[in-house]
Amino acid sequence: MSEIACVECGAEIRLDEDVIQNEILPCPDCGVELEVMSLDPVQLALAPEVEEDWGE
Amino acid sequence: MTRVAMVITRVRAEEKMLLEVFRQRGTDPELIRDEELVINPSVIDPRWDEFDIVLQRSLSTSRGLYLLELFDAWGVPTVNSLRTASICSDKFKTSLALAKAGVPQPEVRIAFTPQSALEAVTELGYPAVLKPMIGSWGRLLAKVSDADAAEAVLEHRQTLGNYPYHVHFVQSYVEKPRGRDIRAFVVAGETICAIYRSSSHWVTNTARGASVEQCPVTAELQDLCRRASEAVGGGVLAMDVFETEGGFVLNEINHTMEFRNSIEPTGVDIAGRIVDYALALAAQLERGEGE
Structure with a gap:
């Protein structure tokens, strides 16, 4: 398990060992959605805005 | 393997x-x-x-x-x-497939211009719902209660939208009892579980904050969803169903369903079934x- 700062509010986020690239994670502090951009090193970014044709 | x-x-x-x-x-x-x-x-x-x-x-x-x-x-x-x-990705194709299979659905009209769409709304009566032909999560749905509102929405669609928004899908508005509709999860024609989605807003998507509770899978619901599944080619589907005095009507079918909020209330391992x-x-x- 590793920790990384939320790119929005700076809160420490604990990542599970099975975290994978492109996974969407909510920040437990500010609630923003984050995307795991890479695993080595671990990098987070704000999850993208919903695009026009995204959905179920 | x-x-x-x-x-x-x-x-x-x-x-x-x-x-x-x-x-x-x-x-x-x-x-x-x-x-x-x-x-x-x-x-x-x-x-x-x-x-x-x-x-x-x-x-x-x-x-x-x-x-x-x-x-x-x-x-x-x-x-x-x-x-x-x-x-399932196209509301017109879905409506057509359901109609051919005799699956009940709300009254629907398709029109290609704002003028003909307005005629369609007038024919169906107010309130009516204007939807984009392709879209999800309740985006850009408009419930119009009179001709002024309908004209405004249609003008906006025409001005702001790309061509797909210029094909107008008009649906009769179905009053939801207790402000709820049903989402049924269907795998290979079998309804494996269902939830009620309740909201004080007329749009009841869980993506928009609707609350969720288990809905019993009755023989009537099972039969409706089985026929709808056959009509659209089967597979793994989430069906949105309205309750009416005359029975269930099928509103929409989603082919890449989300289900995270439905596992706990139904107790069904939806991922496992898929x-x-x-x-x-x-x-x-x-x-x-x-x-």
Whole structure:
């Protein structure tokens, strides 16, 4: 398990060992959605805005 | 071991659950990230040709459809099928398929200009619902209560929208008892569970904050969903159903369903049912039994 700062509010986020690239994670502090951009090193970014044709 | 691939745009809670279940069943799916692809339609990617089944989970409807076209052309089995996705991604095609199969649905009209759409709304009566032909999560739905509102929405669609927004899908508004509708989860024609979605807002998507509780799967609901599933080509589907005095009517069908909020209230392992269906279909096709 590793920790990384939320790119929005700076809160420490604990990542599970099975975290994978492109996974969407909510920040437990500010609630923003984050995307795991890479695993080595671990990098987070704000999850993208919903695009026009995204959905179920 | 069954060779499985899963096409993704992002890894949501659903994709994470599906991956975990596939691994529990002894197969580790390859993730195909649609954003990274550069496709040559003339050449079959030998790596892709090895897959026994591809689970299409793109967030993007258009990317999902193009990739299903590709897999279909190459003879690679997919969940859902190209036919199912093609019908369910388009409200007109869905409505047509349901109509042909005699599955009850709200009254629908399609029109190609604001003027003819306004005539369609007048014919159906107010309030009515204007929807984009393609879209999800309740985006750009408009409930119009009079001609002034309808004219305004149609003008906005015409001015702001791309061409798909200029094809107008007009639906009669169905009053929801207790402010709720039903979402039924259907795998291979069987309704495996269902939830009530309740909201004080007329749009009851869970993506928009509707509350959720278990809905009993009655024989009537099971029958409606089985017939609807057959009408659109089967597979793994989420069906939105309205309750009316005359019985159930089928509103929409989703072919890349989200289900994270429905596992706890229903107690059903939805990811497990999807994975088992995909693996069974792959085994069936391997034996040459067809779908």
